[in-house]
Amino acid sequence: MQTILSIAIDALAFGMVLFIICIGLSLTMGLMRVVNLAHGAFAMIAGYIASYAARDLGLGYAVAIFLAIIGTIIISIPLERFLYRRIYGSPELTQVLMTIGITFCVIGITNYFFGPTLKTIPLPQALSQPVDVGFRTIAAHRLFVIACGAVVAGGLWYLIERTSFGIKLRATVDNAAMSDALGVRTQVVYAISFAIAIGLAALGGVVGAEFLPIEPYYALRYMVTFLVVVSVGGAGSIPGAVIACLLLGFIDTTGRYLMPEFGNFFFYAAVILIVCLFPRGFLGRAQ
């Protein structure tokens, strides 16, 4: 029992990290129909900013997160304006080409400026100590990550389902030309949702740095994982993404506990099975 609980809590924390990073990608892919393979690159940029702020400038963790999100969004604005805007509505493979190009550039540039070493983001005292949760000790940081994931999920759901921006966004997604005609400024809606997606990637990159360490190759190393999670959940669906992250986190974690030798087999076999059963992902939008 203790072991099961212990694995469950690890799976939850890992799943939540995946969720925070991937939900932004799910939004871009599901709502804006852009296969943004450079998503991880933005999480990585945020990690570098946070690391610089917290380690080199000695700022607090919260400030570092805030700066990282703002900084990453600022960096993404010209990219959105000059590069991404060209590929809205393009065939998927063209988008793949463009975003892989962007990823390569980001990797090359970070490698040039920051060098290839690992960067850490120092945690505040409160988050770095192990906490006794009764049946075992767990790093306080993991609890923090779980909380972050819950807040992000709730906040996004509220934004999309309950606010006027959410209504405009959904309208634009369903029929951009019609929304435009009805006075929705679709360019602005796209720009804002792109910024939100990037901001979430940034948040995930920073709080998830304990799981997925920040280094220049980050953007490519985890690209597959992110893509798999999004499609299993169904692009564009928040509850779908939550289910996918928790389920895949659970399969991954238990697989690695029970049979570490075949951890990858478990994971990808499960992915194949799920995709065959739910070809649109758990809660994907019908095309």
Added chain:
Amino acid sequence: MQMTAQAGTVSAAPRAKRLWWRDVVGIALIAACGAAGYWLFPDNLALLTRIVAVALLVLSIDLIVGYCGVATLGQAALFGAGAYAAGIACVNGVTEPMTLIAIGAVAGAVAGLVMGAIMLRAHGLAQLVLSIAIVQLFHEAANKASAYTGGSDGLAGLMVSPLFGIFEFDLWGKTAYLMGLALLLLVFIALKFVVASPFGMLCRGIKQDPLRIRAMGAFVFPVLLKMFVISGAVAGMGGALAAISTQVVGLDSVSFELSANALVMLVLGGLGTLYGALIGTVIFMGFEHMVSAINPFHWMTMVGALLIAVVIAAPGGLSSLFERFSASRGGKA
């Protein structure tokens, strides 16, 4: 190089005759380019051979992405199946190069059958993810079966006997390159017939509108599966060629990275023309080789910039530039 049938449209009958001539010219051009590579870069034949092997892989992707509309990021599974089959056969005493290529083709075709049977159950993004999962499983299997594949240390010690008993596979790599080039030409010509056949037309029809094809009374699944098998055979031959020419098979030949790179090359060159696959491979690998020799540390930025530039300048791939060019010259056909 000239363009033939355009990516999206099924060509009308009256144009077919002219297109046939274009293909002869195109194939002659490929042969000329290949020969030119041999004379101009006699010191880079190993690189050129690698380009030929990868070109076969990219061609095989074009068959299913460009002609059937099935997205895949896992084609290296088929390439690797061919490479490992040829490698294992070679280590166990089958050293005749043509036989090895045939073994690679068969292994690739079988892998293509399996992969197609799984992938064709889904569409769009899900299909893409299935392909990734499959290539990762192949990779894991190759790593696990280290008794046969050498695992992460690679399968070394391939002693290929001379081609036709005369031409050795040596340091300078002339034999490997010329054999690869001949193989590429033969495969290319064969594929041109395949895609121009009624079967190829049916595939393109399915790409455009599977529903209508179904309504016409054709079965979609077996047609696409057949293309997967052909594609697997082509990729497998590429893998076998790589194994023969390098005498080592590594885990990289069944990696996601290779699949992704190959897809990038195809999109770079342009989909659904077969020529685009060759152009994309040569440009991507040639450019990568050049910039990484100039600056081994930060060349990745340059390659990224190239990809972005191509999307901005020629969203349909490099081969669409030629198309646009010939369209503007020819006026209304």
Added chain:
Amino acid sequence: MTAGKRILGAAVGALLMSSVSAYAETIKVGIIGPFSGPFALQGKNFQAGVEAYMALNGKSVKGHDIEVIYRDLPAANPAQSRALAQELVVKEKVQYLGGVYFTPDAMAITPLLAQANTPLVIFNAATSAIMNTSPLVVRTSFTTAQTTHPLGKIAFDEGVKKAITVVSDYGPGVDAENAFKKAFEAAGGQVTESIRMPMNTTDFSPIMQRVRDSGATGLFTFLPSGPPTLGFVKAFNETGLKQAGIKFYAPGDLTQESDLPALGAAAEGLKTSFHYAVSHDSPENKKFVEAATKAIGGADQLSFPSVGAYDGMHVIYKMIEATDGKQDAKKAVDAVKGLSWTSPRGPVRIEADTRHITQNIYLREVAKGADGKYINKEIQTFADQKDPGMPTQ
């Protein structure tokens, strides 16, 4: 080959290289390593080692200028490795090949050496079996078995009777597992369980749970240098295994100096065995570290591949000295058989029969150095260690 073709080839070569064409006496050395991609740091260390050696020992031997040509091989890719080696030999006319980070890449190059009449000096690739594939290979790095071997006895002597091994599931990981098991069981201990985890594992908590459940008092692990080590060490601490008193042993790949700033306090007290620590106390090493730091551009990026490269260049210089600039691979390799010298890592020797380096292996502990930075502090020396992995295979 006609003269015209050759000129054309040379012209193209010059164009691609964009370098000044060399005059006749220049001897070229081709270095293949991961200069970009996920292992870029290790490649940078190759370069730093090479440049440090050339800065300290001059750029010419017996009047022959030495030119180094770098070629990037970002990840294990034997096909590309072979193509690069072939290009270096045929087009750039290098007389010596060096570098190579991964085993399969080395395996792809060795069949070419005899025909190319070129020796290969391996700066890293650490599988024992490479040395059997060609008589023209010399290695100045280490093998995983070599660095792991002493740990078996150390663990037993520290009171560990039951140990669990956790390694990354690939060639070197399996080598390390076998080497530790052999040494530990020879000393009288018992390996209760052996776990192999996939290379791309990012969350190690479930593994730690396994370790805890196994009841072993010692943990032996091997992971390739880089990002995963951080997660592994953190998971070891956070899941309370450290507090529970489980002893941690690993070869030094896990605590390479360039990862230490990131590992930080989490790694404090970890014991690893390795052939080189940047903090090694000797006049040779001081000189080396100073030069290599200058070459790499930051003290915290320096780690073990640099010393493999440094000593590799020493071997290549000795080869050039022996052949006096003539291309004769066999003579060059024969000249360095039995060669011994004092490396930054301590006394070393190239064994005449295996062509692999014999060296001290040190037991180190991660601790704070004088300047407050974390270092691998050497606490015990195992002198004159050959490669124990050699006879098998």
